[in-house]
Amino acid sequence: MNQRLVDKAIVVIGAGTGIGAATVERLCSEGARVCVADVNRDAAEAVAERMRQAGHDAFAQSIDIADEIAVNSAFASAVARLGRLDGVHINAADLRAIFADSDALDVDLAVFDRTIAVNLRGHLLCTRVALPHILSAGGGSIVYTSSGACDSGEPERPSYAASKSGLNALMRHVASRWGKDGVTANCVAPGFVMTSEMIAGGQVPPEWVEVCLKGVRSTRLGKAEDIAAMVAHLLSEDGRWINGQVFHVNGGALLH
Ligand SMILES: NC(=O)c1ccc[n+]([C@@H]2O[C@H](COP(=O)([O-])OP(=O)(O)OC[C@H]3O[C@@H](n4cnc5c(N)ncnc54)[C@H](O)[C@@H]3O)[C@@H](O)[C@H]2O)c1
Numbered sequence: 001m002n003q004r005l006v007d008k009a010i011v012v013i014g015a016g017t018g019i020g021a022a023t024v025e026r027l028c029s030e031g032a033r034v035c036v037a038d039v040n041r042d043a044a045e046a047v048a049e050r051m052r053q054a055g056h057d058a059f060a061q062s063i064d065i066a067d068e069i070a071v072n073s074a075f076a077s078a079v080a081r082l083g084r085l086d087g088v089h090i091n092a093a094d095l096r097a098i099f100a101d102s103d104a105l106d107v108d109l110a111v112f113d114r115t116i117a118v119n120l121r122g123h124l125l126c127t128r129v130a131l132p133h134i135l136s137a138g139g140g141s142i143v144y145t146s147s148g149a150c151d152s153g154e155p156e157r158p159s160y161a162a163s164k165s166g167l168n169a170l171m172r173h174v175a176s177r178w179g180k181d182g183v184t185a186n187c188v189a190p191g192f193v194m195t196s197e198m199i200a201g202g203q204v205p206p207e208w209v210e211v212c213l214k215g216v217r218s219t220r221l222g223k224a225e226d227i228a229a230m231v232a233h234l235l236s237e238d239g240r241w242i243n244g245q246v247f248h249v250n251g252g253a254l255l256h
Contacts, residue, residue, distance in 0.1 A: 004236035006031035009082035009137075011075070013063060013126055014092025016043025018195035019145060022224035023089055024048075026232045028056035035078040037061040038092070065092050065122030066114075075129040085133035087235040090126045091145040093163075094118040101157045112159040119163035124170060131178065139182020143234045144171050145227070146187040146246060148254050164189070168246050175244030184243045188230050191250025193222035217252030226251075 010027055014020040016038030027034050028051045036051070036058055038044040044060035051058035059081060063074035079085050097118075100111045123144055134140040149157055150164040167187060174185035192212040198204050212221055230249050233239050248254055 001029045002236075003031045004238060005232065008032045008086040008235070009035075009079075009084050010087040010089065010235060011035040011037055011061075011078050011082070011085065011130070012089045012091060013037045013065060014090070014145070016040040016047060017197045019190065019193060019224045019227045020089070020091040021047045022195075023091065023228040023231045024051060024058065026225065026228035027089075027235065028054070028058055030232055030236070032087075032235075033057040033082060035059060035061050035082060037063040037074060037078065039064045065090075065126055066094075066117045068125050071122070071125040072129055075126070075133070079133050084137045085130060086137055086140040087142070088126065088130045088134070088140075089143045089145070089231050089235065090123045090130075092118065092122060093145070093160075098157060098160050101159045103156055104158045107159060112162075115159035115163050116166070119160070120166040120170070123167055127170065127174060131174070131183070134183055135178070135181055140184075141235050141239065142171075142174060142183065142185045143231050144185070144187045146171075146189040148189050148191045148248060148250050150189060150246070151248070151256075152254055171246070172244050179243050184234070184240065186234050186239075186242060186244070187246040188227055188234070189246050189248045189250070190227045191216065191222055191248065191253040193224055193227060195224050212253075215253050216250065217255075220251070222249070222251055 010032045015024050015036040036044045036048040041062040048058040048060040061078045064070045097114045147164040149161040171185045171187045
């Protein structure tokens with residue numbers, strides 16, 4: 001494995017499962033010191049413990065990105081422990097709300113509000129608290145997890161798509177406002193990724209897997225590790241001249 005992140009201090013939010021957990025593993029294996037932050041404290045602790053058992057430097061931090069006070073205190077503890085902040089991967093989303101995210105006529109406004117509160121407002125809260133630390137470290141990188149849904153124009157999930165489009169806009173703002181101060185901001189927009197939790201939970205019907213596989217110009221569906229690899233690239237020095245972009249990592253499901 002490359003060692004592009006040796007000693008970089010990185011916080012991954014939404015890191016207890018799925019793409020975030022795979023990203024922690026990738027960042028650690030490239031030499032980073034990682035704070036594994038999630039609303040699900042037990043899941044975050046399990047990931048951090050697995051990393052420590054493998055000889056890496058990682059610790060868990062509970063955080064609820066829908067709660068400003070919790071975000072501020074979680075970052076204060078995380079940065080105190082890391083000593084500095086070089087990068088953040090803001091990856092959390094409330095994916096329970098997505099099942100009730102029907103269409104614009106029907107969707108319960110509580111579902112819309114909750115989706116925006118976590119997937120967009122929560123990312124703004126994390127950005128606000130991370131940026132001063134990144135600036136005082138002389139610059140660094142923020143990577144947000146968006147989604148192909150921001151561009152695909154689906155007949156369902158309007159709240160989710162709106163939250164992810166808003167996130168792309170937030171990212172472009174951050175890149176524009178702080179690029180000259182050495183900050184890069186980018187989004188990774190995954191296509192359908194079967195996480196190990198989805199596979200273990202049998203949540204995905206085989207027919208849906210077939211539909212998704214037909215839709216990709218690739219031999220297989222996505223894995224969490226495919227997204228983690230792009231995040232690691234953007235957080236490393238190899239990504240220093242990449243700024244303000246949305247990267248679709250989707251096996252060719254959407255072409256641009
Ligand atoms: N899996 C896919 O097919 C796919 C496709 C496109 C985009 N995405 C995006 O990738 C990201 C990760 O998704 P995943 O599939 O790994 O799902 P996941 O549910 O495994 O990961 C999401 C994590 O965010 C955490 N989280 C939820 N609400 C939170 C909050 N309020 N504060 C802090 N943490 C919170 C969860 O506990 C969980 O660990 C999400 O942003 C999702 O929208 C996933």
